Amino acid sequence: MIEILNSRDTQKVNEALRKYTNLKIISRDRGVQYQAINGNYIHVADRFHLLTNLSDWLICEIKRQLPSQYSLRNYESAQNGSLKINDPGIDVMSDATKRKLAMIEKARLLSDQGYSQRYIATILCIDRKTIRKYLQTNDIIKTASYVRNGTTSYLDEYIELITELCQQRKTIKVILQRLSESGINTRYSTLQNFIKNKIGPNMKHENAHSKITQYQIIQYVFSWSKNKNVAKHFDEIVEAYPFLESYKNFYDHFKKTLTSLDRNSMKSILNERYEDKIVNDFTKSLKQDSEAVLNAATYRISNGVTEGQVNKLKLIKRDMYGRASIGLLARKVIFQSQLTHETNLLCG
Structure with missing residues (x-):
């Protein structure tokens, strides 16, 4: 680093660059003020900014069309791992159970990071014996649950029906209506407490992976995260939202073209006309600074050191x-x- 400028104004940048007579190549983002720089320079659009621009364009459209959560049509029970706080199915648990479950998860996370039981107990202000129990238990849902012993309810004889409806992700209002249709009269609050206290702690893991969030799908599309659950059901998601596959393929192709410095492929990307409006508009914006974009797929130079x-x-x-x-x-x-x-x- 040799200098910091106090303005992005094109004229002031020009004045600053004239001092460096040996300067031949400029690596930059695609700001209009930098495109207008005078001089016989080779302009190179920064690859990081190009990929960021592309992902920003596509993410806006994905968020517009994709729901915040996608419900899978067919899913299998989770065979390993523990139920997380934000997993579906845990909303029927009591607040105390959720807090205890979060504490167990935190203790296990600290243990995985190599901290001793004594240190974890000190940090979480919990007895060491309790920490040891948290780390050794195989069923953290049962460990976290607060079950009242000896209490009975007239809904106990219908627990199988209510449990089945809960596993089908039915709302309390729908369950109440089903019970009413079967001749079982109860109040909303009574049913809600029954589900929290007797069914919630024993909920199976069948719903643990029944939904995929919008953010998880976005991460997978741009290869920011290799979520196994998304990968497993991506074909199903694409069937409902076909544009996701085209976005993923275009992003992967564009990224490979930049990283492999394939100038000819970049020319093809800029000259091709796409059916998708978002992709087509993005390539049009690149054509306004086409030489710098082509140089990005030609020269290894980038803003990486500065951006870092x-x-x-x-x-x-x-x-x-x-x-x-x-x-x-x-x-x-x-x-x-x-x-x-x-x-x-x-x-x-």
Whole structure:
């Protein structure tokens, strides 16, 4: 890092660049003010920004069309793992059971990270014997449940019917209506408490993977996360929302073209006309800066080093906010970068 500019204005950037007579290649984002830079430079659009731009375009459309949760038509029972706090089926548990379940999950997470039982007990303010029980139990749902012993209800004889309806993800209102149709009269609050206290703690894992969130689908489409449940049911999801497959294929192809530096493939992407309006509009926006985009699939140079330091630069900026001019800020940032570089050389 050699300089920080106090403006993105095209004229001021031009003035700053004239000082560097040997400058031949500029790696940048696709801001209009940078596209208008004068000089015989080779402009290279940054690959990170290109992929971010593409994902932003596609995510907006995915969020518009995709529900917040997708309910799977066919799903199998979860064979391993524990029921998480945000899993379907746990909403019938009492608040106390949910809090205890969250505590067990936290204890197990800390244990997986290598912390001792003594340390976990200190952090969570729980007796070590209790922590040991949390870590050794195979059925955390049963361990977390608060079951009242000795209490009975006139709904006990209908528990199988109510449990079956709960496993079908029926609402309390629907269950109440079904019971009424069978000649079983009860109140909404009575049924709600019965489900919480007697059925909720014993709910099976059949619903643990019955729904996939919008965010999990987005992560899978852009290969940000290899969610096995999404991968397993992606064909079913695509059947309901076909555009997801085309988005995933286009994103993967675009990403591969950039990372493999395939200029000819990038030309094909820019020149092709797509049926999907979002993809077509995105490629049109690239054509406005086509040479820089083609160079992104030609040269290995990128903004990666600078982008990797953004958080550090912003921390310095916040530390000096209101107490320094742009000149002092620039000197401190450059000094900090040089110091880090020299330290890395010494450590290396």
